[in-house]
Amino acid sequence: MRLPGIDLLRPLIAFWRDRTIRLAVTGLSGSGKTVFVTSLVHNLLGAVGRPARLPFLRAAAERRILAAGLCAPEGDAIAPFSLSETIAALAADPPLWPASTTAPRRVQLSLRFSPAGPFAGGNPIGLVLGSVAELTLEILDYPGEWLLDLPLLRQSYADWSRRTLELARRGARAALARDWLDFLARHPADSAAEAGAAWQAHSLYRAFLEACRTREQLSLVQPGRFLNTGQLVDPSVLWFCPMPFPLGAHARAGSLAAMMESRFDSYKQTIVQPFFAQLARHVDRQIVLVDVLRALNAGEAAFADQRLALESILECFRFGRRGLLARLFGARIDRVLFAATKADHVPALQRDHLEALMAEMVAAPTLRAKRAHARVAGAALAAIRCTQDGIEVIDGRKLDVVVGLPKGGERRICFFPGIVPVTPPPTGFWGERFIGFPVFQPPRLDGSAQDGVPHINLDKALDFLLEDALA
Numbered sequence: 252m253r254l255p256g257i258d259l260l261r262p263l264i265a266f267w268r269d270r271t272i273r274l275a276v277t278g279l280s281g282s283g284k285t286v287f288v289t290s291l292v293h294n295l296l297g298a299v300g301r302p303a304r305l306p307f308l309r310a311a312a313e314r315r316i317l318a319a320g321l322c323a324p325e326g327d328a329i330a331p332f333s334l335s336e337t338i339a340a341l342a343a344d345p346p347l348w349p350a351s352t353t354a355p356r357r358v359q360l361s362l363r364f365s366p367a368g369p370f371a372g373g374n375p376i377g378l379v380l381g382s383v384a385e386l387t388l389e390i391l392d393y394p395g396e397w398l399l400d401l402p403l404l405r406q407s408y409a410d411w412s413r414r415t416l417e418l419a420r421r422g423a424r425a426a427l428a429r430d431w432l433d434f435l436a437r438h439p440a441d442s443a444a445e446a447g448a449a450w451q452a453h454s455l456y457r458a459f460l461e462a463c464r465t466r467e468q469l470s471l472v473q474p475g476r477f478l479n480t481g482q483l484v485d486p487s488v489l490w491f492c493p494m495p496f497p498l499g500a501h502a503r504a505g506s507l508a509a510m511m512e513s514r515f516d517s518y519k520q521t522i523v524q525p526f527f528a529q530l531a532r533h534v535d536r537q538i539v540l541v542d543v544l545r546a547l548n549a550g551e552a553a554f555a556d557q558r559l560a561l562e563s564i565l566e567c568f569r570f571g572r573r574g575l576l577a578r579l580f581g582a583r584i585d586r587v588l589f590a591a592t593k594a595d596h597v598p599a600l601q602r603d604h605l606e607a608l609m610a611e612m613v614a615a616p617t618l619r620a621k622r623a624h625a626r627v628a629g630a631a632l633a634a635i636r637c638t639q640d641g642i643e644v645i646d647g648r649k650l651d652v653v654v655g656l657p658k659g660g661e662r663r664i665c666f667f668p669g670i671v672p673v674t675p676p677p678t679g680f681w682g683e684r685f686i687g688f689p690v691f692q693p694p695r696l697d698g699s700a701q702d703g704v705p706h707i708n709l710d711k712a713l714d715f716l717l718e719d720a721l722a
């Protein structure tokens with residue numbers, strides 16, 4: 252059917268109907284970003300041939316995705332996500348987990364689909380204007396540690412030093428901070444500015460953060476770039492650390508503290524500000540991946556610390572005028588999903604618990620977001636499912652377990668993960684510290700994307716994030 256003037260309308264309609272969605276994927280180190288992006292892209296590329304892989308992504312289930320392909324992202328400020336390398340690792344024999352995210356990476360997909368609404372093929376408008384729309388999906392993967400730097404923008408060097416030192420002297424951190432604090436005792440804030448001393452204090456502080464992360468599984472490691480530097484033109488911008496200040500005191504000109512202060516300020520100006528400005532400009536939707544199971548297993552201190560880190564991250568995505576990201580940079584992120592990852596470590600009922608726990612951890616911002624007409628939700632997912640559910644009789648009791656091949660192993664094992672609480676556990680809940688989750692071997696991928704990747708709830712997460720764009 253041809254109507255007069257319709258050719259003039261087409262570009263206008265295409266402008267309204269065809270969209271670009273910028274989806275940012277973040278999470279603390281090891282939370283599962285690389286695996287998530289790999290599985291997401293691979294499964295979307297396979298959605299045309301194997302829509303059954305994504306039954307809860309409505310556009311796929313309704314067989315409305317007609318074509319999917321990779322395209323080159325515009326601009327080269329951000330390194331490309333190396334999908335060929337991550338897929339090659341998962342397609343190796345035996346399959347390997349790909350290398351993790353240490354700096355921002357970007358990948359872009361184009362999805363051609365039949366719209367479901369007024370532009371659907373059967374509707375008169377669809378018949379006239381053509382019933383195929385296009386979604387460009389830009390995926391940005393970046394270290395979640397960098398989000399922890401947002402509060403620094405409001406803090407002076409003295410304030411930040413005081414808060415960080417207070418935290419470092421408490422709980423599990425105290426023993427790890429000893430070498431660094433001893434060094435600071437020998438090189439007080441008022442001592443002469445000396446580049447060597449500043450560098451050494453920074454190195455000891457960095458080693459302390461590394462130990463917090465690897466030995467105690469703590470999440471609040473600040474500044475975010477100290478362990479995930481990314482590409483820095485001048486690494487010396489990082490050569491600072493907190494120093495003890497008497498309340499109300501200022502760094503004396505020419506002192507070690509003054510040198511640290513000026514580096515702290517230039518870190519904020521040249522690294523933190525531009526990062527958040529870029530994030531605010533280039534992101535519409537956000538998924539934050541959280542390894543809740545690892546923190547639960549690492550014990551009370553690690554779990555409490557993860558909650559603190561999450562609260563700091565939530566500060567970035569608090570919606571409406573009060574949100575810091577919105578106030579500082581005018582961000583317009585309208586959907587945020589917090590997803591507990593690696594849910595294939597627990598059987599079906601525990602996955603429901605995990606989802607409830609994640610939702611509970613973000614309940615307050617979910618309510619606030621609704622008032623600002625934005626959406627926040629919690630989910631539990633496994634981007635790559637490595638286990639099956641099973642039942643095992645232990646001490647005469649039937650228990651739900653997961654069954655999978657441990658990395659490097661020869662035989663599948665049954666793993667009973669215990670009970671995931673549905674709300675953040677009270678103090679009495681924590682028993683013996685237990686960091687016992689096995690690393691399971693991933694299933695071997697068919698590199699051609701025909702078959703997609705087995706997952707749990709990846710499709711539900713995608714539907715939450717993209718359903719309106721694929722409608």
Ligand code: GDP
Pocket residue numbers: 278279280281282283284285286287348349350351352592593594595596632633634635636637690691
């Ligand atoms: P990143 O640092 O956030 O990029 O984390 P990665 O995506 O590299 O994931 C870190 C590790 O977590 C991987 O090497 C896997 O061992 C494990 N992992 C990630 N996602 C999954 C998953 O869906 N299931 C299972 N069983 N393990 C996962």
